[in-house]
Amino acid sequence: MSDSHAIASDLKRSDLARLTGCNLETIRYYENVGLMPDPPRTASGHRRYGAPHVERLNFVMRARDLGFTMEEIRGLLSLVDRGSHTCAEVERMGRHHLDVVRAKIRDLQMIEAVLAGTIARCTGTDTPDCPLLDVLSEGQAVPERVARTSE
Amino acid sequence: MSDSHAIASDLKRSDLARLTGCNLETIRYYENVGLMPDPPRTASGHRRYGAPHVERLNFVMRARDLGFTMEEIRGLLSLVDRGSHTCAEVERMGRHHLDVVRAKIRDLQMIEAVLAGTIARCTGTDTPDCPLLDVLSEGQAVPERVARTSE
DNA sequence: CCTTGATCCTGTAGTTGCTACAGATCCTAT
DNA sequence: ATAGGATCTGTAGCAACTACAGGATCAAGG
Incomplete structure (x- = not known):
């Protein structure tokens, strides 16, 4: 060099x-x-x-x-x-992290599905009736409410 | 009632x-x-x-x-x-949040792709040579290094 | 009625991963 | 020599909680 x-x-x-x-x-x-x-x-x-x-x-x-x-x-x-x-040790840590990343993706996709599905029903008009507010008020927002790993 | x-x-x-x-x-x-x-x-x-x-x-x-x-x-x-x-107002806020969620998903999927692709090349043996360490040492970890929205 | 233990109150500290500021010191160029 | 930048340190702030200490209060049993 x-x-x-x-x-x-x-x-x-x-x-x-x-x-x-x-x-x-x-x-x-x-x-x-x-x-x-x-x-x-x-x-x-x-x-x-x-x-x-x-x-x-x-x-x-x-x-x-x-x-x-x-x-x-x-x-x-x-x-x-x-x-x-060793590569094995590093790989193990990497795989563990990959699991975490994939869990976050899944959680966010659940959120995305609920949000997108709900907003799709919004009229976008001046009515106070709103599917999103309905979900927030009554719905089970995200099927599994465990922890907030996705943030 | x-x-x-x-x-x-x-x-x-x-x-x-x-x-x-x-x-x-x-x-x-x-x-x-x-x-x-x-x-x-x-x-x-x-x-x-x-x-x-x-x-x-x-x-x-x-x-x-x-x-x-x-x-x-x-x-x-x-x-x-x-x-x-109005529903329009709520929808607007919901859509904005949905954009954020989707951006996070994209960022995490980029990470997932890099991690999974790298780890797939790991031998899992006792050698110190490790693709993941190579990526961390020399690679451009994630193509667009802008901010860490995905956490 | 009194005691005991559970619950409640408040303020505050800790978490993660930074970022920013204040006030003091130092370096560099003119 | 001096002006203005860069560096030093400790500390506070962000989100979104969670937990604890020390004191007040409540509820049930004797």
Whole structure:
């Protein structure tokens, strides 16, 4: 590998934010909650980041984009950091998360069906009679009322 | 209307919770944030509820079940409370919420596709090589990284 | 009538995943 | 040297609840 355009290894927090697209404050937050390591500091206490921090933050952000919770990401990172992770372990965590995602989709589709079906019966006129209000007032809004996983 | 089995109109907070399935504390919370009206009190300050409160709380809970935000529910309730609402107004709010729900579904389906497609390539063995880690490390996790509406 | 235990009251803290602000310090360029 | 940006810290705020502590009150049994 040439060093023709190596990533500068003396990044300020604002540089890291710019390179990753992460919010400036969120970087500090991830540090506080243990998703990012404590970076080295200059004599006056300013954080200095390098290429590994860029990678780590990208990892965290991609995991968040995929809907992993911070707890799950901590789990993934500790697997990787341990240095002896296996694909099986990672896959297990991924599958669990996939189950959660699919459950959310199902819940939202139930909501969509009720909403769409109800609104389709709306007249859109000035009458106070409204199927949606009827559902909210009397109907069983969503067949299984268990928890609100879908939010 | 007979009073053979009219809903008792002298309900304690615990009764309202039991009748609706709502958490006891949540009732007070809804009162604080204006989703439930301040109920009458006994001389010693205990809340007393009646049938209208049961209906109102059921309305709020069904709306929450359908994923309406508290802000939206406040809007729906103020329409209804105003006494001069129209189906068109309610429908408009419902349609807007339906759009939000559908956007969430789409976002989650993108996540599902990436996750499922990636995990399908997992070997499930003891190797550290893992497609999911590859996606998190290098991939563009979810094509459009805009906001996280789907949570 | 009195006690005991259940219920009720209030305010407040915790949850998740950030985001934003205030006030102090520091860095950089002129 | 100084002005104005950037950084530092702690903390508060968002949604939508849930739970707890400490005190007051109610209801039933003795």
